[in-house]
Amino acid sequence: MINGIQYPVIPAPRQLRPSGVTVGEPMAKTRSVDAGAGAAPNPAADLAAAGPPVDAGKIATIRAAIADGTYRIDADAIAGRMVDLDLPQPR
Numbered sequence: 001m002i003n004g005i006q007y008p009v010i011p012a013p014r015q016l017r018p019s020g021v022t023v024g025e026p027m028a029k030t031r032s033v034d035a036g037a038g039a040a041p042n043p044a045a046d047l048a049a050a051g052p053p054v055d056a057g058k059i060a061t062i063r064a065a066i067a068d069g070t071y072r073i074d075a076d077a078i079a080g081r082m083v084d085l086d087l088p089q090p091r
Contacts, residue, residue: 065071 062071
């Protein structure tokens with residue numbers, strides 16, 4: 001009830017877009033930035049462009065050891081490293 005009126009008062013819809021305004025093309029979601037001579041170096045962008053560090057030789061060695069059944073899992077070393085990572089180191 002508004003101001004004692006027993007009927008709900010619904011405001012008249014109003015025009016949100018002024019007349020004469022047309023809908024155009026949406027803006028591009030991305031834009032290119034020219035990294036010209038005056039641009040500051042960006043180490044993060046350089047690392048991202050280089051990709052993740054991968055030792056292909058080590059991966060091949062481990063895959064071969066797994067395939068022929070000679071790869072040994074050292075549970076004590078894994079557990080020790082997990083504890084080292086979780087517990088704060090004394091200063």
